Amino acid sequence: MSEEKELTMADMEEQINASMVNYHIGDMVHGIVAGIENYVVYVDIGSYMQGIILPAELSDDPSFSMIDDIKIGDEIDGVVTMEDDGNGNLVLSRKQAVQINAWDELKEGKENETVYSVKVSKAVKGGVIAYLNGIRGFIPVSRLAIKRVSDSEKEEYVGKNIDVIIADADDEKKNLILSARELEEKKAKDAYDKKLAAVHVGMVTKGIVESIKPFGCFVNIGDGLSGLVHISQISQKRLKKPSEVLTVGDTVRAVVLNTKDNRISLSIKALLNDSQADEEEDVAEEPAE
Numbered sequence: 074m075s076e077e078k079e080l081t082m083a084d085m086e087e088q089i090n091a092s093m094v095n096y097h098i099g100d101m102v103h104g105i106v107a108g109i110e111n112y113v114v115y116v117d118i119g120s121y122m123q124g125i126i127l128p129a130e131l132s133d134d135p136s137f138s139m140i141d142d143i144k145i146g147d148e149i150d151g152v153v154t155m156e157d158d159g160n161g162n163l164v165l166s167r168k169q170a171v172q173i174n175a176w177d178e179l180k181e182g183k184e185n186e187t188v189y190s191v192k193v194s195k196a197v198k199g200g201v202i203a204y205l206n207g208i209r210g211f212i213p214v215s216r217l218a219i220k221r222v223s224d225s226e227k228e229e230y231v232g233k234n235i236d237v238i239i240a241d242a243d244d245e246k247k248n249l250i251l252s253a254r255e256l257e258e259k260k261a262k263d264a265y266d267k268k269l270a271a272v273h274v275g276m277v278t279k280g281i282v283e284s285i286k287p288f289g290c291f292v293n294i295g296d297g298l299s300g301l302v303h304i305s306q307i308s309q310k311r312l313k314k315p316s317e318v319l320t321v322g323d324t325v326r327a328v329v330l331n332t333k334d335n336r337i338s339l340s341i342k343a344l345l346n347d348s349q350a351d352e353e354e355d356v357a358e359e360p361a362e
Contacts, residue, residue, distance in 0.1 A: 096120075096122070098156060100153045101152055102152070102163070104150075112139065113127060114139075116149060122157075122162065122163045124162065126165045131167050133209065134204040135195075150170035152165065175205075179239055188237070192234050193231050195231055211251070212253065216255075218253060266335070269337070272329055274329055279324065280292035282319050282322060282324075282325060283299065287304075290319055294339075299337070306341060327339035327343075
């Protein structure tokens with residue numbers, strides 16, 4: 074019983090000492106939202122003084138809503154901007170506290186390659202703006218997507234939520250660069266790798282000749298996959314150039330030779346039977362007109 078009484082007295086002494094703390098401009102204060110009235114947030118900081126946060130000091134984020142984002146009972150941080158407003162209140166800035174706390178989190182997020190979902194608030198010269206943890210972030214047009222995004226197309230991103238990673242977070246320069254491109258590239262690579270995993274050596278496939286090069290031709294075998302048929306694997310006769318027997322748009326059958334280095338190598342020649350080979354020889358012997 075006596076021990077319980079001593080603990081209670083110690084707690085009371087701690088609370089009294091805390092309530093007598095003098096705060097100074099620039100101090101970080103932690104408290105509980107005690108009330109919201111006339112757009113002013115009242116904060117219980119465990120002191121003989123009460124903290125207040127004026128609307129202009131809540132957030133720089135245009136998507137911030139006092140109704141949705143601040144609730145009575147929420148824990149909240151604020152930086153002291155005035156030691157006494159004349160009514161015994163400690164004037165606090167939530168947005169300054171958000172910035173101080175946010176930069177450490179953003180640096181850690183950059184190191185961990187954390188993925189964030191952000192809402193694009195507006196388009197500006199060279200890119201778009203999105204806020205992350207209350208900090209204004211810039212997404213250059215070159216980092217919005219894998220494909221090239223024009224100045225007119227970037228307007229289409231305004232109001233949309235996109236996934237990004239942090240490309241750079243410099244608190245001294247207040248410079249936050251975000252990027253969506255790397256995530257799209259990773260998704261595209263993962264999707265390609267999954268499709269490629271279904272392709273195996275010896276598999277026979279059908280495709281369309283999509284381009285012809287001096288060293289061979291590329292064949293679209295569907296599902297976003299293309300394979301190279303080297304000039305030596307096009308025909309059983311020796312070719313000077315692939316266009317001697319192939320044209321863009323031709324439908325061909327080919328067998329998969331390998332998928333090394335995430336590249337598909339095909340052979341048309343391997344599926345040619347003797348009669349087809351003889352026909353090729355006959356065509357080759359016909360004089361050119």
